[in-house]
Amino acid sequence: MLKRRQFIGALTALGGSVVLSACGGGGSEGGSSTPGAAALNATALAKAASTNGTAMPPASSLVDGSGATWTLSGGSVYRNGVKAGNNYGVILAMCFNGNIYVENTSNQWYQWTGTAWQSCSDPRNGTTSPDGTTIPSASNIIDKTGAVWTLVNGVIYKNGVVVGNNYAVNLVLWYGGKIYCRNTSGQFYANAEVAAQWLACSDPRIAVASTAGSFFGMNGHFDYTYSPAQIIAILKGLGCSSYRVGCTADPNQINAVVKLAAAFQSAGMTLLVLINQGLYDSSGKLLAGESAAYSAAYSTASTVASALRPYGVSLYECGNELTRDNAIIIDSTNAGTKALDFNNANWPVMRGAMRGMIDGVKSVQPSAKCGINFCVADVGASDALWDGMQPDGSGGHPKVRWDITTWHNYEVYGNIFNIGTDGAGPGIDLPTYCKARYGVPFFITEWNTGPEQSQTYRASYITSQLASFYQARKTHNIQAVMYYVLDSGNNTFGIMTNGVQLNPPYGAFAGFTSGNPDT
Known part of the structure; x- marks a missing residue:
């Protein structure tokens, strides 16, 4: 987790340049x-x-x-x-x-x-169209950049120029900060903006409710000094029913997580296990290509799943912030909305690791659900992986298909329901986009404000974020929001320290869950 904290710290320090880079x-x-x-x-x-x-x-x-x-x-x-x-x-x-x-x-x-x-948009074009505007019946749509979209004889134009390869369109939709369209066959597409791509999706307006029972969650670590029983008691006091913990193929880590899994199974609570497989070999060198990465990840994932299957674990997150590894992201201050933000040469290594983890889990537990993790606004990465694309735009490569879309959303990244599409420009409703594009449940597996914030500020942030997430659970298919972290050993992120509640953050969290049932 040190790299993640360093990355957050860098973004905090560079916040102005990220937001204003354009x-x-x-x-x-x-x-x-x-x-x-x-x-x-x-x-x-x-x-x-x-x-x-x-x-x-x-x-x-x-x-x-x-x-x-x-x-x-x-x-x-x-x-x-x-x-x-x-x-x-x-x-x-x-x-x-x-x-x-x-x-x-x-x-x-x-x-x-x-x-x-x-x-903002060009003030001469008028104001941005209301969310949900369609052509027809509107004659045009004005997006957040001030661009004017029109539909003429089944073809979509942006500022008078045809947008990519589109035809037989009978509906253009402005929704959640994105342009979508539907053709005469009833297929919806989302505009990816980069290279004017149109990506197949479902109607983003369709509300999908989350499955009750695991919405409020917490992160932890396998090497806590808390016993499994103590962790469960703490989680219940916070109103949490799900818990995320990382694990490699190391026997010490597996043994610790097995004890947690057994306790969670008895308590009827949900354990999400992060398979913490990276992109490097034991000497610290980047794995030698997609095949080597696939094999290493497959071995780790199958080992972890074999150990945990008897204890009812069925949710796995395959990799942690791999899109933000230094070998993958070209510039860590980029929001990740363009595939070109990522290293084309090293991309297959990451793809192989992700595929290997998913297949390794499924070889042991075919019915298990596997998630792939993204950060900031990494839709450039998620779209490319889902469709088997390289960052250079070439296609026909292995596709990565996951059962759960998982995302990290720290305050410095922006509001996940209006997150900047290029780190600076107008934002999109990211869970809505993912719901339409991938059609699987959405987990926010890490969220918090920055480590430098006061405890009073953190408490206020917890309340406001939980309210925002909770309101969206019935429409955006957000099935779990997992706070980072139970105990960070200090007051930078944790909600407890050495068994002592950190207030007011602890009280803010427990107070919200007690008044807002996970139903």
Whole structure:
């Protein structure tokens, strides 16, 4: 788990650059000054705001509703001669209703809020279409980037340009921050945006309720000093009925998890076992290709499943944050929404490990359910694995098909129901997308705020997140949300320390579950 914490720490430290990588935006006012800053400040309030739609270029400057003067130089905009927050790559600035908007080289728009930049659409196109808008009956759809989607003679256009290979379309749908369509055969497709791909899916509007009984969950470790009976008692006190614990083929780990499994079976509680197989051999070298990775993972998974099968374990998570391994993700600050975010040469090693774990479990327990784990907004990875694609776009490779979609959602990653599609741009409802694309239950197997937060903040976050997750359980097929972690040995993540409750987080968690039954 150390690598995971290091990754979260890196994202926390780089939070501004992740969120604002496309433009510019964010941060407080300040930065380098241009000549005449004092004079501009002195005369700003005497100026009237530029008329709606005034753009720079061709204008040499803009005046906003507060009388501040804006200029554009070297791809950055300046307010009263001072660089406005963190902005770069700006190709157009505009005044609209007294507000300042900019467009960057990626054609993403941002609005100045007074202290920072916030992603938005082109203000000239009108507001984003309401969720659930369809063509027909609407004449067009405006997405969160301000792009205008139309349907003409069964073909979908985005800003007047045909979107990929599409035809015989009789419905275009804007839902959960994504464009979907349906053809005359009744098949739905989701727009993947990258390379204008259309990916087969189901109607995302269909609500799917979770199965009751394992919704509230907790993470733990095999080497806790707590006895299995103590862990069960703690979980019951928290209102949890499911527990996630990692295990390799090491006999010491297996023996510890077997004891847990036996106790959980007697208590009628759910144990999700993470098969903690990595991508490296015993010398620390990356496994030599897909076949070697498959064989190593198959051996580990079949060993673990053979030991746990007698104790009723039937849920396995095959690998932990493998898409975020340094050999797989090219830049760890990327959100993972594009397959190109991942290393093409090493991709088969990860795919082989995932396939091997699934097949290893199924060789022992054909009816067991296997999950594959993703982080941040890794739909570029999940889509490529599901469809047998390489990051370079080539197809025809082995497909990875899982029974459970599992995801990690720490606060720094963003709201999972509106998570940024490129680490900066407008967000999508990720569980809805996964429900439509893969058609299997969704588990959030790790969630928490950052390790640097106060206990008061953590308690508030627990309450708000549980409320959000709980509300979605009847529509998004979210079957379990597993807090990280029961005991981290300190107050960075845990909800207990050495058997002592950490409050107010413990009270916030137990209080929510007691008032919101898992039914």
